Amino acid sequence: MAEASIVRFTDSSSLQDLNTAIKGLCQENIQGVLLIACVENNYLETQLNKILFDCQLPICGGMFPKIIYKGKSYQHGAIIVGLKVKPDIVNYEALSQIDDQLSDYIENKSQPIQRHKSFIIISDAMCKVSEDFVDHFYNFMGSGVTSIGGGAGSLDFVSRPVIFTNQGIKGDLTQVIALPCPLINDIGHGWDIVDGPYLVTAAKGHYVHSLNYQSTYTFYKEIIQNKVNTTLDDKFFNQYAKQYPLGIVSIDGEILVRDPIQTNFSYLECVGNILNNSMVYLLSSDKDKMFASSQQVANNIAQQRPFNNLLLFNCISRDLFLESDSEQELAIIQNTLSETPLIGAMVLGEIANTDNGMIRLLNKSTVLGVF
Amino acid sequence: MNTAMNIMSIQHQLVLAIGEETDLKKMIYQFLHLAGQCLNATNSHVFIMQDQQNTPVYQLTEEDSLQHFLSFPSRRDGINTLLSQNLEQLANQFFESDATSGIIEQSSGLYYVFKLGHFGVFIIERKSALSREIQSSLPPVINKLTNSCIASINYRTMLFEINMRKEVEEQIRYQATHDDLTGLYNRMEVQRCLTKAIEDTVTEKKTGYVLSINLMNFKNINDAIGYHVGDKVLRQVADRIKKSTDKKTTIAIFNGHEFILIIDHLPANKMKSQLIIGDIIAEIIHTIERPFELSEGSFSLSCFIGYERFTDNKKNAQDIIKNASIAMYEAFKKSKDKALAYKSIMSEQLNDHIRYTKEIKQALINNDFELHYQPQFDHLYNMVGAEALLRWNHPTRGYESPAVYIPIAEESDLIIDIGNYVLEQACRDIKRLRQRTLPAFFQQISINISAKQLAKRDFVSNVIGMVNKYQIPPSSLKIEITESIMMGNLERSIDGLNTLLKFGVTCAIDDFGTGYSSLAYLKRIPASLLKIDRSFVTDIHLDQSNKAIISMIIQLAKSVNMEVIAEGVEQEQEVSCLIELGCYQFQGYYFSRPITFNDLLKFKH
Numbered sequence: 001m002a003e004a005s006i007v008r009f010t011d012s013s014s015l016q017d018l019n020t021a022i023k024g025l026c027q028e029n030i031q032g033v034l035l036i037a038c039v040e041n042n043y044l045e046t047q048l049n050k051i052l053f054d055c056q057l058p059i060c061g062g063m064f065p066k067i068i069y070k071g072k073s074y075q076h077g078a079i080i081v082g083l084k085v086k087p088d089i090v091n092y093e094a095l096s097q098i099d100d101q102l103s104d105y106i107e108n109k110s111q112p113i114q115r116h117k118s119f120i121i122i123s124d125a126m127c128k129v130s131e132d133f134v135d136h137f138y139n140f141m142g143s144g145v146t147s148i149g150g151g152a153g154s155l156d157f158v159s160r161p162v163i164f165t166n167q168g169i170k171g172d173l174t175q176v177i178a179l180p181c182p183l184i185n186d187i188g189h190g191w192d193i194v195d196g197p198y199l200v201t202a203a204k205g206h207y208v209h210s211l212n213y214q215s216t217y218t219f220y221k222e223i224i225q226n227k228v229n230t231t232l233d234d235k236f237f238n239q240y241a242k243q244y245p246l247g248i249v250s251i252d253g254e255i256l257v258r259d260p261i262q263t264n265f266s267y268l269e270c271v272g273n274i275l276n277n278s279m280v281y282l283l284s285s286d287k288d289k290m291f292a293s294s295q296q297v298a299n300n301i302a303q304q305r306p307f308n309n310l311l312l313f314n315c316i317s318r319d320l321f322l323e324s325d326s327e328q329e330l331a332i333i334q335n336t337l338s339e340t341p342l343i344g345a346m347v348l349g350e351i352a353n354t355d356n357g358m359i360r361l362l363n364k365s366t367v368l369g370v371f
Numbered sequence: 372m373n374t375a376m377n378i379m380s381i382q383h384q385l386v387l388a389i390g391e392e393t394d395l396k397k398m399i400y401q402f403l404h405l406a407g408q409c410l411n412a413t414n415s416h417v418f419i420m421q422d423q424q425n426t427p428v429y430q431l432t433e434e435d436s437l438q439h440f441l442s443f444p445s446r447r448d449g450i451n452t453l454l455s456q457n458l459e460q461l462a463n464q465f466f467e468s469d470a471t472s473g474i475i476e477q478s479s480g481l482y483y484v485f486k487l488g489h490f491g492v493f494i495i496e497r498k499s500a501l502s503r504e505i506q507s508s509l510p511p512v513i514n515k516l517t518n519s520c521i522a523s524i525n526y527r528t529m530l531f532e533i534n535m536r537k538e539v540e541e542q543i544r545y546q547a548t549h550d551d552l553t554g555l556y557n558r559m560e561v562q563r564c565l566t567k568a569i570e571d572t573v574t575e576k577k578t579g580y581v582l583s584i585n586l587m588n589f590k591n592i593n594d595a596i597g598y599h600v601g602d603k604v605l606r607q608v609a610d611r612i613k614k615s616t617d618k619k620t621t622i623a624i625f626n627g628h629e630f631i632l633i634i635d636h637l638p639a640n641k642m643k644s645q646l647i648i649g650d651i652i653a654e655i656i657h658t659i660e661r662p663f664e665l666s667e668g669s670f671s672l673s674c675f676i677g678y679e680r681f682t683d684n685k686k687n688a689q690d691i692i693k694n695a696s697i698a699m700y701e702a703f704k705k706s707k708d709k710a711l712a713y714k715s716i717m718s719e720q721l722n723d724h725i726r727y728t729k730e731i732k733q734a735l736i737n738n739d740f741e742l743h744y745q746p747q748f749d750h751l752y753n754m755v756g757a758e759a760l761l762r763w764n765h766p767t768r769g770y771e772s773p774a775v776y777i778p779i780a781e782e783s784d785l786i787i788d789i790g791n792y793v794l795e796q797a798c799r800d801i802k803r804l805r806q807r808t809l810p811a812f813f814q815q816i817s818i819n820i821s822a823k824q825l826a827k828r829d830f831v832s833n834v835i836g837m838v839n840k841y842q843i844p845p846s847s848l849k850i851e852i853t854e855s856i857m858m859g860n861l862e863r864s865i866d867g868l869n870t871l872l873k874f875g876v877t878c879a880i881d882d883f884g885t886g887y888s889s890l891a892y893l894k895r896i897p898a899s900l901l902k903i904d905r906s907f908v909t910d911i912h913l914d915q916s917n918k919a920i921i922s923m924i925i926q927l928a929k930s931v932n933m934e935v936i937a938e939g940v941e942q943e944q945e946v947s948c949l950i951e952l953g954c955y956q957f958q959g960y961y962f963s964r965p966i967t968f969n970d971l972l973k974f975k976h
Binding site for chain 2: 115117135141143145199251254275277278355356357358
């Protein structure tokens with residue numbers, strides 16, 4: 001396992017505080033800086049860039065709706081992690097403009113890190129090719145690698161620069177932080193099937209146009225109406241979508257959650273691709289199931305002791321779903337692994353290996369990594 | 372019910388992933404990627420029979436072998452999938468078996484193997500077993516994959532053949548429009564380009580120029596060193612011209628080493644365009660005159676350029692190119708300016724030249740040529756021989772100067788016909804002479820041989836044939852060659868002259884001292900006589916340097932066992948001086964002007 005990182009935390013949105021923390025850390029014996037910051041800090045881009053340019057060490061990380069420090073979440077502030085291991089950082093830029101050459105681009109850019117097997121992946125959640133990136137990256141790196149990560153950005157779903165690099169804050173980018181030490185991960189979500197399956201009869205990328213040959217929106221509204229035994233109006237989506245996500249079930253029974261985040265009253269847009277001809281299910285959960293799932297993740301990770309660094313990528317929609325109980329979920333994990341400070345972020349889509357080893361984009365899940 | 376739907380869903384997703392993709396690699400990548408997702412495969416692989424060029428095939432020959440085609444993911448534990456285990460062996464063993472599908476259990480996991488027709492293997496690796504229902508749902512998917520692979524391979528083959536055909540067509544088109552050696556346009560293509568340039572020039576109200584560039588001394592490289600060097604030089608000339616001109620300039624090559632350039636889109640203003648073209652010409656001359664450094668040596672060339680301006684479509688492409696060539700020829704002929712613009716008077720002069728050539732031809736047919744003879748004497752005033760000199764008695768203009776018609780005849784093959792006439796007439800005259808009583812010291816009649824005549828392969832047999840035809844002693848005929856004509860194919864010329872010498876026809880070197888041949892060759896030329904050029908003889912008694920040169924020539928002749936004869940002897944003092952220096956044979960007005968054959972007959976009596 002890697003030597004314990006030096007962690008600094010500030011709950012202020014001040015760039016000066018951030019700068020002071022980075023400079024202070026850089027005086028320590030560290031090899032790189034991982035920044036996990038709240039998007040609501042609203043850092044001034046030019047001033048932020050100056051800090052990033054000035055940093056003499058490799059710098060990485062992103063801005064998220066919330067950050068997690070010692071089992072609590074914050075809407076403002078930043079976590080500055082001084083990595084004791086030397087990270088090899090690759091920034092895959094302008095991804096949405098690459099189109100057909102994505103595979104070749106990833107292959108070429110990944111050459112310097114191809115000997116690594118442990119990766120933290122931070123993607124711009126607004127970049128529509130993030131999932132394609134993950135597929136091609138996995139194809140190139142191969143089975144046997146371990147990844148954790150998540151989507152950076154804000155809940156307003158407005159595209160903005162959210163990834164920290166030594167060349168400034170950037171968007172339309174996926175950042176891979178290759179670690180020269182073992183990384184172990186575990187994932188969980190606590191969502192169960194309550195209805196289905198439904199056949200995806202028209203879908204493209206993140207957009208599901210029709211289920212069982214009907215407009216997805218109408219169909220989705222109907223099945224939720226049946227569940228809640230209430231006639232719903234068109235405002236139902238904002239209230240119920242976070243409670244009733246869709247799920248794809250693998251032949252080995254593993255559920256991959258697909259979170260509907262937007263609709264135009266015809267299609268549903270999910271965080272992650274859904275394929276034509278695939279079967280989807282209606283999922284639901286409650287706080288107990290979620291807590292149980294998080295407890296299981298923490299227990300599984302606890303068996304990997306000893307470790308020095310705990311990094312959590314928890315879906316922001318869990319926080320939205322659990323509301324005030326969200327802190328309890330974080331506390332469950334921190335309390336189980338009390339010897340190590342739990343740091344991380346509430347993210348827009350999580351990234352981790354599933355059962356068969358494939359790196360996948362997950363929704364409404366907990367991804368916990370230790371190194 | 373749900374299981375059935377789930378299986379159908381997996382089948383449809385996999386089939387949809389195969390889709391309509393025509394690129395085999397892309398199609399299989401999509402399929403393997405989805406197999407990872409739908410079948411929870413840790414790794415999946417496709418092996419396909421491939422030919423010796425690693426091209427996938429489905430109709431097999433003995434040379435084809437089963438080879439890894441693609442895996443998803445492409446690596447395992449950081450290294451290439453194939454290297455990480457003996458997967459190739461597993462695939463080959465299964466391929467050789469009669470089974471169409473199977474399960475192989477190894478420590479690393481479970482391998483579900485399926486045959487793709489008779490040409491491939493598909494392998495799915497999993498951590499745990501697939502349910503029986505899923506397994507039985509896969510064969511239709513594999514069939515679809517097999518058929519799609521065949522379609523894709525066919526498509527690729529078809530595409531390959533179409534591309535091949537396109538390439539061949541392109542090659543034929545290229546060959547039809549380009550010069551093989553230099554890659555420049557050929558005559559046909561440059562005419563097409565010029566026609567287009569003329570149209571553009573008229574539409575855009577601009578000016579264009581056609582340049583005709585001819586390389587001087589190039590033929591010497593081909594003749595003396597060989598065509599392989601000439602070709603290298605020509606390619607370098609082409610490259611240099613390309614580099615020294617704008618990329619839009621059309622460059623072509625004609626007749627071996629004549630370059631044609633089309634430079635268009637120039638300003639309509641004549642002065643402005645003339646300035647531009649002047650600069651281009653200067654650059655081309657400069658670039659061609661730089662030595663060509665090859666492994667075979669350093670070679671220097673020069674060039675003459677003719678050019679014609681075009682602003683309208685009154686003249687067609689052919690005429691403009693012809694005019695530029697005429698201007699180039701004129702520049703070459705005058706050798707004063709390296710480049711000349713075309714003027715209509717050049718065409719008139721050329722037409723005169725052509726007309727004159729026709730007249731020479733007609734003169735040969737009409738027998739208007741005759742031979743006059745200039746007697747040669749020894750120091751005791753005995754006539755020892757005579758030189759046959761060609762005269763053209765034009766029906767209307769009288770005697771034409773040889774200085775006019777010989778160079779014109781030399782430009783064409785007419786000099787060969789004229790040479791043949793001289794040879795035959797001289798032999799005929801010798802026979803007639805011999806029918807009379809010859810003076811005791813009269814040895815032979817000599818005739819001049821041109822470079823083109825000597826270069827002809829049948830030259831020797833022609834001379835021998837003519838001597839035999841008129842039944843004259845070979846020793847009664849001498850041929851005169853100049854030093855410079857030996858510069859061509861020296862070895863063949865020497866061989867020919869040796870054959871003639873053995874036959875009995877001797878050889879003289881004419882105009883000696885004015886040529887530029889190496890003196891080292893002199894010993895190799897089987898000549899028995901050196902004719903000292905008239906330029907050294909004139910006023911020799913007054914000119915010490917000429918006296919020194921003649922003395923040296925005489926010494927040289929002695930050293931190679933040759934006799935000497937002085938040409939152009941016009942004064943008694945010259946005779947005395949020549950005798951003093953050791954020259955005892957003479958030809959010139961002092962002794963006799965050239966005379967007709969009939970006068971020669973009288974002269975000797």
